[in-house]
Amino acid sequence: MIVADRKSLEEILEMVEDCKKILIVGCKGCVTVCNVGGVKEVEILSSSLKIARKKAGIEIEIDMHTLERQCDNEYIEQIKETVNDYDAVVSMACGVGPQFLSEMYKDQKFFPALDTTFFGGATEHGVWEERCAGCGTCIIHKYDGLCPVARCAKSLLHGPCGGSSNSACEISKDTECVWDSIVRKKMEQGRLEDLLGVTEARDWRSARDGGPRRSIREELVQGNI
Amino acid sequence: MSELKSGSNLEKVLNAGHFAFTGECGPPKGANVEHLVEKFKFLKGNVDAVNITDNQTAVVRMSSMAASALMVQEGMEPNFQMVCRDRNRLAIMSDILGAYALGIRNMLCLSGDHQTFGNHPEAKNVHDIDSMQLIRLVKTMREGKFMNGDDIDVAPKMFIGAACNPFADPYEFRVHRLANKIEAGADFIQTQCIFNMEKFRDFMKKVVDMGLHEKCYILAGVTPMKNAGMANFMSKFVPGMDIPDDLIKRLKSVDKKDQSEEGIKFALEQVEEFKGMEGVAGVHMMAIEWEHMVPEIAKRAGVLPRPQV
Ligand code: SF4
Ligand code: SF4
Numbered sequence: 056m057i058v059a060d061r062k063s064l065e066e067i068l069e070m071v072e073d074c075k076k077i078l079i080v081g082c083k084g085c086v087t088v089c090n091v092g093g094v095k096e097v098e099i100l101s102s103s104l105k106i107a108r109k110k111a112g113i114e115i116e117i118d119m120h121t122l123e124r125q126c127d128n129e130y131i132e133q134i135k136e137t138v139n140d141y142d143a144v145v146s147m148a149c150g151v152g153p154q155f156l157s158e159m160y161k162d163q164k165f166f167p168a169l170d171t172t173f174f175g176g177a178t179e180h181g182v183w184e185e186r187c188a189g190c191g192t193c194i195i196h197k198y199d200g201l202c203p204v205a206r207c208a209k210s211l212l213h214g215p216c217g218g219s220s221n222s223a224c225e226i227s228k229d230t231e232c233v234w235d236s237i238v239r240k241k242m243e244q245g246r247l248e249d250l251l252g253v254t255e256a257r258d259w260r261s262a263r264d265g266g267p268r269r270s271i272r273e274e275l276v277q278g279n280i
Numbered sequence: 281m282s283e284l285k286s287g288s289n290l291e292k293v294l295n296a297g298h299f300a301f302t303g304e305c306g307p308p309k310g311a312n313v314e315h316l317v318e319k320f321k322f323l324k325g326n327v328d329a330v331n332i333t334d335n336q337t338a339v340v341r342m343s344s345m346a347a348s349a350l351m352v353q354e355g356m357e358p359n360f361q362m363v364c365r366d367r368n369r370l371a372i373m374s375d376i377l378g379a380y381a382l383g384i385r386n387m388l389c390l391s392g393d394h395q396t397f398g399n400h401p402e403a404k405n406v407h408d409i410d411s412m413q414l415i416r417l418v419k420t421m422r423e424g425k426f427m428n429g430d431d432i433d434v435a436p437k438m439f440i441g442a443a444c445n446p447f448a449d450p451y452e453f454r455v456h457r458l459a460n461k462i463e464a465g466a467d468f469i470q471t472q473c474i475f476n477m478e479k480f481r482d483f484m485k486k487v488v489d490m491g492l493h494e495k496c497y498i499l500a501g502v503t504p505m506k507n508a509g510m511a512n513f514m515s516k517f518v519p520g521m522d523i524p525d526d527l528i529k530r531l532k533s534v535d536k537k538d539q540s541e542e543g544i545k546f547a548l549e550q551v552e553e554f555k556g557m558e559g560v561a562g563v564h565m566m567a568i569e570w571e572h573m574v575p576e577i578a579k580r581a582g583v584l585p586r587p588q589v
Contacts, residue, residue: 208394209365209405213412213460215453216391217445217472218519225519226394238453251456253416253464256369256409256427 338398
């Protein structure tokens with residue numbers, strides 16, 4: 056899923072500084088699963104903003120609405136009756152949400168309440184870790200399902216580098232060296248030869264380096280499915 | 281003697297079967313040419329080639345290509361270091377051409393320390409290609425082709441170097457990674473600073489068993505310790521550095537003012553052992569910010585005069 060962190064209250068307060076009435080839009084997708092943008096978090100942000108503004112002597116009126124998903128125009132449409140009743144709309148979805156909203160509602164302003172971080176999952180309660188960088192050409196079959204592109208701090212295809220120490224990455228003792236894991240797994244399985252030889256340089260066009268990306272499923276476009 | 285690939289002094293020294301002795305010099309944090317040239321003087325005549333570091337530890341310094349070119353002007357031979365952290369393949373290829381045009385004949389291909397170590401941790405890191413692919417690329421360019429297969433008009437014929445850290449983990453894989461670098465096209469290897477001699481002996485045994493020393497020149501990395509504090513610091517804070525407690529104890533066992541002499545003594549003992557160690561073709565002396573000691577170290581190590589080839 057897409058993982059995000061909530062921005063600090065100060066940062067959000069600053070965005071809505073000039074607003075007297077706002078709408079906070081949550082999302083029931085990934086950000087609900089990672090406990091950062093669902094019904095509950097929308098409520099928490101709303102009351103925190105209200106308290107802070109009251110303290111500052113400029114009260115703010117806040118409505119809340121949590122959509123099924125903010126990356127789908129079908130759901131974005133559901134707020135069309137009320138969206139322009141506010142000075143601004145704060146989205147608690149990943150970075151996709153404020154943009155889909157902004158594209159549909161030309162006259163309204165949309166602010167992100169989250170910092171979208173990565174594609175990953177929870178490794179323990181309350182801890183999420185990155186697993187994929189969406190590079191557009193998945194190559195992890197070569198590494199027994201572990202991704203050096205997203206998880207090696209240098210995206211090396213021939214690791215581990217000289218900074219790998221005790222299974223930790225050179226950037227911090229708390230960061231796993233994924234290359235250490237890749238090598239150990241290959242060694243345990245007796246398939247170290249998979250890692251020998253020089254891998255071709257990557258074609259980064261499929262990643263964001265090639266410009267904004269688009270996926271077209273012809274069969275769906277033509278309405279055959 | 282085999283046919284020369286680049287004709288660099290370092291290549292000729294190694295090719296003629298001499299025990300190589302290379303040095304290292306970090307460019308200034310500024311455009312202070314005078315200071316840089318001052319440092320060159322300590323190395324001149326005492327080493328076969330000098331590694332010019334490329335924003336080492338991700339701290340911004342004068343570009344390694346410019347400092348290497350200044351060294352060429354001084355009649356010395358640089359080993360131009362290049363990291364993959366700061367350049368994409370376009371910049372890498374154009375810098376290789378530029379370096380060659382400026383008279384640079386040796387290159388050391390590195391991944392580069394992560395930028396979080398440095399003084400601009402906010403920077404974006406590039407890593408378009410990695411060090412293995414860089415080695416392959418320098419070789420491809422030496423053979424007259426760009427990465428895309430287009431012809432190069434006057435190929436940059438570099439003597440290709442790569443690094444090897446036998447002390448990083450997982451240890452069992454290190455010799456295979458070295459073999460990979462040789463397969464990619466490395467002509468010579470400079471190892472990370474060696475302090476744990478026991479481990480290095482074991483590593484070299486593996487290297488020799490695999491016959492890697494016959495395909496590539498291996499230069500053992502030596503850094504003289506200035507004092508016990510430096511040893512302690514490196515042991516704690518430099519990733520992939522293996523400093524045995526015995527060495528720290530040895531440095532601590534003498535008076536503070538004598539610790540640098542003790543550090544040099546250890547380095548000299550190492551050089552002596554490397555001279556006789558199977559598979560080791562030379563020493564890479566990294567006297568970090570201690571260039572003025574190189575003449576004395578070289579003399580006491582018995583590696584002077586350097587061969588004229
Ligand atoms: S190779 Fe690319 S697509 Fe596959 S997991 Fe890694 S970043 Fe994601
Ligand atoms: S220590 Fe491991 S994860 Fe970190 S940069 Fe090196 S190879 Fe990549």
